[in-house]
Amino acid sequence: MRGSDTSKKDIERTAKAIRDGDRVALARAITLVESAKPGDQVDAAALLDRLLPYTGKSIRVGISGVPGAGKSTLIDQLGLNLVAEDHKVAVLAVDPTSSRSGGSILGDKTRMGRLAADPRAYIRPSPAGDSLGGVTKTTRETIALAEAAGHDVVLVETVGVGQSETAVANMVDVFVVVAIPGAGDELQGIKRGLLELADIIAVNKADSDQVVRADRAAMEYRTALHILSAGHENWDPQVLTLSARDNKGLDALWAKVKERHAALAASGALDERRSGQAALWMREIFEQRLLAAFKGGKRAARHFQELEDKVRAGEMTAAAAAHELARLAGIKDAD
Numbered sequence: 145m146r147g148s149d150t151s152k153k154d155i156e157r158t159a160k161a162i163r164d165g166d167r168v169a170l171a172r173a174i175t176l177v178e179s180a181k182p183g184d185q186v187d188a189a190a191l192l193d194r195l196l197p198y199t200g201k202s203i204r205v206g207i208s209g210v211p212g213a214g215k216s217t218l219i220d221q222l223g224l225n226l227v228a229e230d231h232k233v234a235v236l237a238v239d240p241t242s243s244r245s246g247g248s249i250l251g252d253k254t255r256m257g258r259l260a261a262d263p264r265a266y267i268r269p270s271p272a273g274d275s276l277g278g279v280t281k282t283t284r285e286t287i288a289l290a291e292a293a294g295h296d297v298v299l300v301e302t303v304g305v306g307q308s309e310t311a312v313a314n315m316v317d318v319f320v321v322v323a324i325p326g327a328g329d330e331l332q333g334i335k336r337g338l339l340e341l342a343d344i345i346a347v348n349k350a351d352s353d354q355v356v357r358a359d360r361a362a363m364e365y366r367t368a369l370h371i372l373s374a375g376h377e378n379w380d381p382q383v384l385t386l387s388a389r390d391n392k393g394l395d396a397l398w399a400k401v402k403e404r405h406a407a408l409a410a411s412g413a414l415d416e417r418r419s420g421q422a423a424l425w426m427r428e429i430f431e432q433r434l435l436a437a438f439k440g441g442k443r444a445a446r447h448f449q450e451l452e453d454k455v456r457a458g459e460m461t462a463a464a465a466a467h468e469l470a471r472l473a474g475i476k477d478a479d
């Protein structure tokens with residue numbers, strides 16, 4: 145059926161429905177891009193190709209931070225503020241912890257309950273049980289679909305542990321790290337690597353008796369970032385305090401996000417960044433396809449395991465085994 149007139153018409157119809165703001169069509173399209181079936185992947189690629197001219201028109205914001213920092217609470221409130229200003233907001237959650245512990249997706253939905261109930265917002269949790277790579281691969285495509293559906297703000301929530309934050313930083317325009325005031329060592333729990341990705345650090349929970357501690361934490365982040373950013377011409381990370389719970393400081397946060405986005409756009413860095421991200425995206429998909437095709441062959445799969453076992457047992461070096469696999473797969477060295 146693939147490539148047939150029926151399938152082409154379907155894609156045309158789906159593309160139009162998505163652009164017309166049909167939420168069911170959008171949800172179905174996201175499910176299609178998340179599907180591992182080769183046929184679905186071909187259809188998904190055709191659909192994305194069709195929608196490409198209508199993508200890229202949003203402010204893409206990554207929101208990261210340790211579990212419990214208040215990311216979901218912040219997104220719920222910020223999202224509500226933005227829809228009240230007539231923005232159409234899409235929220236994508238790339239949370240490896242929530243896909244593992246089935247319960248917290250439900251928790252997230254309740255935490256973003258007010259936003260989820262708003263017709264101008266669209267919330268999509270990451271597919272349960274998917275691997276990090278899988279989730280982030282389809283998150284890029286999901287961003288494109290949400291943009292084609294007219295969402296002008298895309299918020300991507302990710303946990304700042306592991307590699308998911310780097311993957312998300314590679315698909316957004318502005319990266320926000322949500323921090324919390326800690327006891328004593330204020331910077332605890334935030335890895336240097338996460339700080340280095342940040343355009344904005346938002347110290348959350350600056351409310352009740354935590355205001356002073358939040359201010360102190362903000363000072364320490366400023367100092368740390370001042371040192372880290374020395375010598376980086378295009379990196380001037382901003383630090384602010386806020387309370388997602390009380391909706392305090394969220395306007396200032398959004399002003400910073402817009403300021404950063406406008407500066408990137410004006411200097412041409414936004415286009416450069418996005419084209420670099422698109423090239424990286426192509427490479428990742430191609431590598432995944434190659435690997436999948438290779439492992440799909442029974443013979444290759446058998447040798448893959450055999451050689452991996454040898455490498456594990458120290459009977460063969462990783463390089464020699466990889467070369468042998470390439471040879472078995474018929475990959476010739478370039479001249």
Ligand SMILES: Nc1nc2c(ncn2[C@@H]2O[C@H](COP(=O)(O)OP(=O)(O)O)[C@@H](O)[C@H]2O)c(=O)[nH]1
Nearest residue numbers: 211212213214215216217348349387388389390
């Ligand atoms: N005091 C206070 N608590 C907050 C604030 N934002 C979130 N919380 C609480 O922190 C906990 C974790 O919030 P959540 O949004 O799920 O964090 P996430 O894991 O980063 O998404 C919840 O109990 C929230 O109610 C805030 O601004 N102030």
Ligand SMILES: [Mg+2]
Nearest residue numbers: 215216252301
């Ligand atoms: Mg959360």
